[in-house]
Amino acid sequence: MTAGAVYLLTGCVFLYRVCREHDWWALCLPLGAISMSLGFGVRILLHSPDHQHKTTLIPEEVLVSCSPAAYLAFNYIVYGRLLRFNIGSRHSLIRPNWIAAFFITSDVSTFVIQAAGAALLVSATTADRGATIFQIGVILQSVSYYVFCVFVTWTWWSIRKEKIATGRECWWTAYKVLGVSSVFIVVRTVYRILESSLSRTSVIRSHEIFLYTLDILTLFIAISFYLIWWPGRYLGRDSISGGLPNYQKVLKDENDTAYHPSYDYSQSVLPMGPRVYASN
Structure with missing residues (x-):
């Protein structure tokens, strides 16, 4: 009950932020939180023997187990937009426009696999097959996110290597929160892989404390940072996507060109144009 109320409140706050800022690209985050709260609401009904049937079990399993895919999708979108509007495609392993599409396609595919497995779990005759399908979906979703983490880490390394960014750009806040x-999320995926591979009589699956601490609480912490540091506030500001961050453009009187003291122009692929003035 408490978990459902917390996720519902969090989802409503995110929805308010999305509507106020017109950040429609972020709609998956509040929808995921609200869907998860509905799953907890359905779970309450399962305490009554009268509601322990497929029409209740399937929605509960799907909503609670699969709604977190929306949180992963949100992080994919944030990363892609940071690359497009703040960081630049040169710091991405693939084109920024493909980031969200690639990982969200993977996310949706693994979501469908998990949902199919969850639907089979409620029947005694198909429970074993459903558990296998569900586990495959969990593993594939986790591997996809691990690959995403490699992308995020590589981008950070590439930015540091280039030495254009000073580390004081406002978008670093969104990147660090990501x-x-x-x-x-990685901690949660490890738990989900372990849980899906164990029997129902195992310690981890038979004690809900693990579910609430390593799954529900961990996911809430993962998205709660965005309550304070909403990424939409930082997109497009202090951009280095064109090479030099606007607020660092100064004049070098000797040759009348844009100049940044910490950047090695001998290695630059950016054209050295005429006089460039700092934007307001």
């Missing part, structure tokens, strides 16, 4: 959020 990284911290990913750490908690």
Whole structure:
């Protein structure tokens, strides 16, 4: 009950932020939180023997187990938009426009696999097959996110290597929050893989404390950072996507060109144009 109320409130706050800022690209985050709260609501009904049938079990399993895919999708979108509007495609392993499409396609595919497995779990005759299908979906979703983490780490390394960014750009806040959020999501994926591979009589699956601490609480922490540091506030500001961050463009009187003291122009692929003035 408490978990459902917390996720519902969090989802409503996210929805308010999306509507106020017109960040429609972020709609998956509040929808995921609200869907998960509905799953907890359905779970309450399962305490009554009268509601322990397929029409209740399937929605509960799908909503609680699969709604977190929306949180992963949100992180994919944030990363892609940071690359497009703040960081630049040169710091991406693939084209930024493909980031969200690639990983969200993977996310949706694994969501469907998990949902199919969850639907089979409620029947005694198909429970074993459903558990196998569900586990495959969990593993594939986790591997996809691990690959995503490699992308995020490589981008950070590439930015540091280039030495254009000073580390004081405002979008670093969104990037760091994305990284911290990913750490908690990775912890949750490890738990989900372990849980799906164990029998129902195992300690981890038979004690709900593990579910609430390593799954529900971990996911809440992963998305709660966005309540404070909403990424939409940082997109497009202090951009280095064109090479030099606007607020660092200064004049070098000797040759009348844009100049940045910490950047090695002998290695630059960017054209050295005429006089460039700092934007307001």
